[in-house]
Amino acid sequence: MSASTQQRPTDRVDKLIQRSDRRRSWLMASMAFALVLIYLFIWMTYAGSHTYSRFRQLPAGDSATVKGVTFTLVSLTRTGVITDGDETHQAQPGTTYVIADLQIVTANKDPLCSVELVADGKRTWESNAEFFDRKKPQYCGDDEHPVTPGKPWDYEQIYLIPAAFADRLYGIGVEDLTSPAPTKVLTPAA
Amino acid sequence: MTALAMLWTDIRILLVDTTRIWWRLLPKILTIYVLGWLGYEVCFKLAEIAGDLTAWLSLVIFAIAFVSRLAALVLILRMVGNALGVRHLIPKEEQEDDDRDAGVTRLLALTLLPFLGIYTAFGLIQDASSQLVIESDFRSGGIWGNQGILGQIRLNGADVPARRYVLVLAIIVGTYILRRGLDLVHERTGFRPLGIVVAFIEAFFVLVTITFGYDLLARIPLWLKDRQFMVWISDVRHAVGNLIALTGINPDVFFAGIGSFISNQVWPVITSGLTQPIFWLAIAALVYGSSVISVAELWRRGRPLASRVRLARRALERAARQEAAGGQQHGGEHHETTGARLVAEIREAFFGDIDDKYLPTLHSLRLVLRAGFTFLGAYVVVYSAQAVGSSIWSWALNQTIGGHPMTFWMVFLPAQDFVTSLPFEPWRLCLLAVALRRCLMIFRLRAESRGTANLEVGAVEAAREVAAADLGSRGTPVPETAGVR
Amino acid sequence: MIIALACVVVAGIGVNVTQNISGEVIRTGDIHQSLRLDNAIVRVTDVRTGTAMAGQTDDDRYKTGGMILAVTLRVEAPGTKYTVGGDDGVSVQAGGRTYAAFGPNTSITAEAGFASTGDLLFEVDPNHIAGAYLELYRSEFIHVTPQKVHIRLGITQQNAAQWVAAAKGRTLQVGSASSEPLG
Numbered sequence: 128m129s130a131s132t133q134q135r136p137t138d139r140v141d142k143l144i145q146r147s148d149r150r151r152s153w154l155m156a157s158m159a160f161a162l163v164l165i166y167l168f169i170w171m172t173y174a175g176s177h178t179y180s181r182f183r184q185l186p187a188g189d190s191a192t193v194k195g196v197t198f199t200l201v202s203l204t205r206t207g208v209i210t211d212g213d214e215t216h217q218a219q220p221g222t223t224y225v226i227a228d229l230q231i232v233t234a235n236k237d238p239l240c241s242v243e244l245v246a247d248g249k250r251t252w253e254s255n256a257e258f259f260d261r262k263k264p265q266y267c268g269d270d271e272h273p274v275t276p277g278k279p280w281d282y283e284q285i286y287l288i289p290a291a292f293a294d295r296l297y298g299i300g301v302e303d304l305t306s307p308a309p310t311k312v313l314t315p316a317a
Numbered sequence: 318m319t320a321l322a323m324l325w326t327d328i329r330i331l332l333v334d335t336t337r338i339w340w341r342l343l344p345k346i347l348t349i350y351v352l353g354w355l356g357y358e359v360c361f362k363l364a365e366i367a368g369d370l371t372a373w374l375s376l377v378i379f380a381i382a383f384v385s386r387l388a389a390l391v392l393i394l395r396m397v398g399n400a401l402g403v404r405h406l407i408p409k410e411e412q413e414d415d416d417r418d419a420g421v422t423r424l425l426a427l428t429l430l431p432f433l434g435i436y437t438a439f440g441l442i443q444d445a446s447s448q449l450v451i452e453s454d455f456r457s458g459g460i461w462g463n464q465g466i467l468g469q470i471r472l473n474g475a476d477v478p479a480r481r482y483v484l485v486l487a488i489i490v491g492t493y494i495l496r497r498g499l500d501l502v503h504e505r506t507g508f509r510p511l512g513i514v515v516a517f518i519e520a521f522f523v524l525v526t527i528t529f530g531y532d533l534l535a536r537i538p539l540w541l542k543d544r545q546f547m548v549w550i551s552d553v554r555h556a557v558g559n560l561i562a563l564t565g566i567n568p569d570v571f572f573a574g575i576g577s578f579i580s581n582q583v584w585p586v587i588t589s590g591l592t593q594p595i596f597w598l599a600i601a602a603l604v605y606g607s608s609v610i611s612v613a614e615l616w617r618r619g620r621p622l623a624s625r626v627r628l629a630r631r632a633l634e635r636a637a638r639q640e641a642a643g644g645q646q647h648g649g650e651h652h653e654t655t656g657a658r659l660v661a662e663i664r665e666a667f668f669g670d671i672d673d674k675y676l677p678t679l680h681s682l683r684l685v686l687r688a689g690f691t692f693l694g695a696y697v698v699v700y701s702a703q704a705v706g707s708s709i710w711s712w713a714l715n716q717t718i719g720g721h722p723m724t725f726w727m728v729f730l731p732a733q734d735f736v737t738s739l740p741f742e743p744w745r746l747c748l749l750a751v752a753l754r755r756c757l758m759i760f761r762l763r764a765e766s767r768g769t770a771n772l773e774v775g776a777v778e779a780a781r782e783v784a785a786a787d788l789g790s791r792g793t794p795v796p797e798t799a800g801v802r
Numbered sequence: 803m804i805i806a807l808a809c810v811v812v813a814g815i816g817v818n819v820t821q822n823i824s825g826e827v828i829r830t831g832d833i834h835q836s837l838r839l840d841n842a843i844v845r846v847t848d849v850r851t852g853t854a855m856a857g858q859t860d861d862d863r864y865k866t867g868g869m870i871l872a873v874t875l876r877v878e879a880p881g882t883k884y885t886v887g888g889d890d891g892v893s894v895q896a897g898g899r900t901y902a903a904f905g906p907n908t909s910i911t912a913e914a915g916f917a918s919t920g921d922l923l924f925e926v927d928p929n930h931i932a933g934a935y936l937e938l939y940r941s942e943f944i945h946v947t948p949q950k951v952h953i954r955l956g957i958t959q960q961n962a963a964q965w966v967a968a969a970k971g972r973t974l975q976v977g978s979a980s981s982e983p984l985g
Contacts, residue, residue: 155345156347156351159347159348160347162355166355166358170362170728171729174727178728250882250883250914251882252883252914324809591814691805694810697810698809700813701814705816708817719827720826720827720947720948720950721948722948723946723948726946726947
């Protein structure tokens with residue numbers, strides 16, 4: 128046999144070996160990529176749960192405890208007018224007031240008890256702090272209605288929201304900044 | 318050939334060869350690169366978490382993250398170099414002959430300093446540290462304050478307590494001793510994982526030292542400002558300014574104009590266009606071993622590198638000592654006290670490091686710069702083209718993803734980092750290997766045409782002979798078995 | 803040798819130019835045009851110029867030797883609450899300069915489901931107002947690539963002089979931001 132024909136079979140074998148080598152290398156590369164995808168997935172889930180706000184609606188009348196303060200939502204009423212002592216405040220057309228009657232029980236001396244009103248689409252509102260002459264206290268540090276540790280304490284939070292969302296409320300959200308768990312949303316006892 | 322035609326040839330060779338080898342080795346390169354990236358990311362996140370425990374642990378893990386990145390880089394460079402046949406350019410007699418192993422851990426030790434040096438000089442370490450601050454702030458309200466993870470060891474800023482200088486120096490010295498000790502144990506026992514631990518400690522050591530050196534250098538201008546001769550210089554400047562004012566040009570504007578021209582136009586062009594590619598090529602040269610560098614030097618000058626001679630001399634001295642010690646067991650007198658031997662060991666350890674690790678960086682830099690202007694020009698152009706391509710790619714990516722508030726980026730940032738760097742990094746590393754091979758070929762061609770390419774006699778032989786002759790002339794015993802390996 | 807130097811210069815310029823292009827995602831619009839910014843919608847409803855401003859209280863008065871630009875901005879937050887401004891989130895860019903907002907409103911917040919309208923005040927150099935635009939983005943304590951909106955204020959080379967003339971002697975009345983629910 129001449130030298131040229133002798134070389135051809137080995138050339139073919141070489142090519143086969145090369146191709147299978149390359150296939151194996153691509154296999155290893157895709158395994159490495161898979162590892163990266165797993166890592167990215169884990170990271171995105173972890174970071175996502177910690178950065179985006181999430182809400183969890185509790186059954187009617189349930190209470191939630193945050194930083195040693197137990198909150199319960201007694202009732203959620205909507206109204207177009209707020210009486211503040213001698214003044215009456217009319218809600219702007221297209222908006223409505225929502226009064227949340229809350230009760231807390233805590234052993235802390237100076238609890239923090241601001242809560243937010245939650246509607247769908249992760250919308251939240253903070254309470255209006257402009258009323259000073261209402262019967263119930265509007266915040267925990269009110270000197271005229273001090274908090275007694277261990278005993279239930281009633282207060283209310285008034286929110287001004289667009290009327291369109293009055294039917295789409297989830298409830299009162301009690302935020303816990305120390306935990307990545309979803310924010311608990313209280314609903315009034317039926 | 319005209320210079321322009323030569324330039325074009327070089328550019329074409331670099332582009333074609335790089336792409337060809339990139340395509341051929343793509344799966345293997347991707348595997349290593351991706352794993353290196355993953356290691357860096359995971360260490361980074363671990364460093365954040367460690368920050369809750371102690372800041373020092375966090376700093377160590379931060380240094381380890383860079384080791385991961387460097388390890389991937391080094392492995393890829395070595396693999397590409399082997400595929401290109403860089404080793405074949407060197408005659409067999411001149412292969413690496415050091416009495417230490419040429420494994421990955423040794424390569425890591427060799428390249429850690431220049432690698433971390435580049436990263437610091439181009440502010441990449443500071444960027445990574447700021448990133449750590451941001452993410453850890455986001456996580457837990459932050460413990461780093463404004464200075465970041467390097468805060469404990471920074472010496473910049475207005476009032477640095479003297480205690481901190483002592484602390485940083487103590488850390489540097491302590492880490493060095495620790496590493497040296499582990500190195501010795503590693504040599505004696507040959508326990509592989511110890512090599513990796515040594516690499517980690519070295520990374521920490523280099524990081525602290527470089528930051529220290531950087532801060533000290535930054536203080537020099539401040540210190541200089543208070544010296545008397547600065548006052549003289551500013552007097553001269555005023556005089557010149559007054560002369561200029563006579564011609565009607567506002568001197569302040571003039572000086573500010575020159576200053577801003579240099580700092581805004583000239584300096585960035587020089588640094589971004591020139592220094593980055595050169596430094597990276599020097600690191601690539603290191604990966605291929607000091608034998609590559611020394612051979613190239615030999616071809617260029619016809620003489621072996623001085624540091625190689627010193628290394629060879631130390632190897633000979635060590636062999637002579639061993640022989641003498643061996644002779645003692647057969648009933649000879651003590652030729653050395655233990656004290657002298659300890660001194661010799663310490664000297665060898667310390668200078669060995671300098672010759673072994675730090676000088677090669679300088680040599681490889683020098684080597685790269687001597688390759689000739691045409692080659693350098695071509696290489697710089699191709700490297701910058703790659704950098705430009707990378708910028709355009711991340712611009713396109715940014716425009717596609719769009720702007721988003723912080724919450725989005727906290728989640729999406731690692732993915733974006735991955736996709737941004739993936740297309741261009743492997744290609745860049747191939748470019749380094751190809752450019753280095755071209756560099757070596759240029760030297761070899763030049764040496765052949767000049768007649769200094771001793772392809773039969775090895776450079777190591779030459780270094781050993783020079784060393785042996787030197788020892789002999791000084792009267793120190795030379796081992797009979799001169800072929801000590 | 804010269805070729806090498808030329809290469810370095812070309813390379814350096816190329817790298818420099820492109821290094822600064824990536825990073826910002828900007829949407830441009832004109833006044834009276836609604837633009838999306840993150841999950842809110844912003845619109846400039848009025849642009850006025852004057853040489854003095856008066857707020858709601860007697861203390862809130864200011865007179866300038868340059869020119870005061872009052873931009874009335876409406877921010878709608880159909881989704882969650884949105885704040886525009888604060889720190890450097892609001893600025894007017896004109897003639898290569900960046901002007902920060904001053905006065906009673908330096909940021910405008912729209913509660914969820916509401917739209918807020920307020921006047922943003924800027925003290926500008928009347929000689930360099932051609933091509934002025936308002937830059938808006940949400941200023942957070944960490945930025946990677948925020949969404950930015952540029953709104954051209956309708957001041958061109960041709961009508962710049964008219965704007966300046968109209969400003970002379972005019973006092974701008976500025977109130978605090980008002981809000982109304984979205985339909």
